[in-house]
Amino acid sequence: MKHASILGTGSYLPQRRLTNSDLEKMVNTSDEWITTRTGIHTRRIAGRGEENYRIAAGAARKALDMAGLKAEEIDLLVVATMTAHMMMPSSACFVQAEIGADNAHAYDINAACTGFLYGLDLADRYVVSRPDMKILLIGSETLSARVNWQDRNTCILFGDGAGACVMSSREGSRGVVDAILRSDGRLWNLLYMHGPASLNPDLVQNDHNGCYIQMIGRDVFKYAVKAMEEAVVELLDRNGVTISDISLMIPHQANIRILNKLMERLGVPREKVYINVDKYGNTSAASIPISLDEANREGILRRGDLLLFCSFGGGFTWGSMLMQW
Ligand code: UT7
Secondary structure, three states, X not given: OOOOEEEEEEEEOOOEEEEHHHHHOOOOOOHHHHHHHHOOOEEEEOOOOOOHHHHXXXXXXXXHHHHOOOHHHOOEEEEEOOOOOOOOOOHHHHHHHHHOOOOOEEEEEOOHHHHHHHHHHHHHHHHHHOOOOOEEEEEEEEHHHOXXXXXXXXXOOEOEEEEEEEEEOEOOEOEEEEEEEEEOHHHHHHEEEXXXXXXXXXXXXXXXXXXXXXXXXXXXXXXXXXHHHHXXXXXXXXXXXXXXXXXXXXXOOOXXXXXXXXXXXXXXXXXXXXXXXXXXXXXHHHHHHHHHHHHHHOOOOOOOOEEEEEEEEOOOEEEEEEEEO
8 A cells, every 4th residue: 555755845945034032022921031942033924915815826836836737737736724715715726726736636734733743644644545646735824824813822932934835756765654633622712813704703792812823721731641651652653663763853832831741751762853842833734744845855864764753733633654765
């Protein structure tokens, strides 16, 4: 049976950098507080011409280029996002038009920060049933449009960006090995964001939180560490693999303290974990593909390497995946 491998990666980070000292002028916070609690120093903020689908298209073009494929050769285009350009059509349809992926069918998936991991699993299932299928999977977020810039609890955490992968089967590489994906909708109200079209208008008017990201940070923190740890342990056990077999772990980049706790509990040495949350903050569904693209372009991935992904986000949604590079 053939599985989905990655043929090319790409990413796009908006030009504008927002530093912790910039945030000190906007809300009652400090560089010291943000650095010690989150590990974030800067984040990128999308400007004019950097809409969700445009940054997605920027990442997609680079991934296609690396894969040596033309946009017309793509059969399926999926965008993982919770900040789509419009409620309808999907960001994926906008990307399709932008890059000319005329022979693809296109749709979005929303699993918050776990969206890209869900997307990798989805791509694998398509390739298992049709090994020659060419899939463009993108994680793209413009979270700066959905955070309340007066709420210091959330506005310091998030950033904008996009990452993309071209996927199909590939000779000599297994690709996706196995995944554990989970969600628990009972915990939705610990991390959520209303949308203009998602509620009865009477309810929206009575909701003083507007359409911004709302979060009970401490609870999210606790669940995130426990859920990702369990998903990784179960996945490794199921596949007879230990941490020493893993070449690189690429976790969702939410917060350095979550990552430190996870490394400690799993016994993963720091040098085996890709971390860039300091540069980009939490870019939700885009954080894993941006990290993967950076690791790839830095030349630290070798054919045959076993990669471990894990993520956690609103829903709650979470999961882990093993992939042979
Ligand atoms: O993909 C998953 C997405 N979500 C996350 O990754 C978030 C997970 N949670 C966290 O990372 C942490 O909970 C935070 C970084 C969000 C907050 O850290 P914390 O240690 O859990 O702080 P806290 O929410 O318990 O707040 C402690 C204090 C409070 O003040 P009082 O009530 O003790 O006087 C907050 O009002 O820190 C205050 N505070 C701030 N102070 C300065 C909250 N935000 C800020 C801020 N600057 N930006």
